[in-house]
Amino acid sequence: xxxxxxxxxxxxxxxxxxxxxxxxxxxxxxxxxxxxxxxxxxxxxxxxxxxxxxxxxxxxxxxxxxxxxxxxxxxxxxxxxxxxxxxxxxxxxxxxxxxxxxxxxxxxxxxxxxxxxxxxxxxxxxxxxxxxxxxxxxxxxxxxxxxxxxxxxxxxxxxxxxxxxxxxxxxxxxxxxxxxxxxxxxx
Ligand SMILES: [Fe+2]
Numbered sequence: 001x002x003x004x005x006x007x008x009x010x011x012x013x014x015x016x017x018x019x020x021x022x023x024x025x026x027x028x029x030x031x032x033x034x035x036x037x038x039x040x041x042x043x044x045x046x047x048x049x050x051x052x053x054x055x056x057x058x059x060x061x062x063x064x065x066x067x068x069x070x071x072x073x074x075x076x077x078x079x080x081x082x083x084x085x086x087x088x089x090x091x092x093x094x095x096x097x098x099x100x101x102x103x104x105x106x107x108x109x110x111x112x113x114x115x116x117x118x119x120x121x122x123x124x125x126x127x128x129x130x131x132x133x134x135x136x137x138x139x140x141x142x143x144x145x146x147x148x149x150x151x152x153x154x155x156x157x158x159x160x161x162x163x164x165x166x167x168x169x170x171x172x173x174x175x176x177x178x179x180x181x182x183x184x185x186x187x
Contacts, residue, residue, distance in 0.1 A: 070131070096108065125152070126147040127147075
């Protein structure tokens with residue numbers, strides 16, 4: 001399981017606390033799956049709880065961006081990523097409906113973890129850079145450019161690449177599943 005680390009913080013107490021809570025919820029669900037004691041309904045409920053918290057968190061994040069006057073290009077990117085999260089997770093939920101319970105929840109949990117690692121360590125880090133630049137007096141456009149030009153430290157780079165690799169494998173697996181379904185439907 002992915003372990004949250006204070007080096008992943010972006011320097012905004014509300015956002016950092018919510019990020020930490022999201023990963024704590026993920027590891028609690030991971031432990032439930034590993035212990036094999038939860039029913040499908042209980043795991044489904046835990047996943048719903050996590051998605052509800054993610055929705056509240058994304059809302060808080062977007063509100064902060066508007067309040068702080070973050071460049072609209074970044075706000076738009078965040079909104080798109082936040083929306084695609086719910087779309088992708090619902091697609092994966094229906095695609096894995098017939099899989100054995102443990103395999104299904106492991107896949108769902110892995111997807112949510114990798115998605116959140118990639119988003120919080122890349123996109124939200126860029127947000128953190130912009131908020132600091134804005135607080136220091138930069139214009140929104142300058143703050144945006146600073147975030148675009150920033151290079152990531154090894155501390156962030158490693159988990160970002162790992163998460164991306166997993167997300168990519170998962171996307172390939174989904175494509176192959178869909179191809180097989182299509183082939184069967186054509187027969
Ligand atoms: Fe975000």
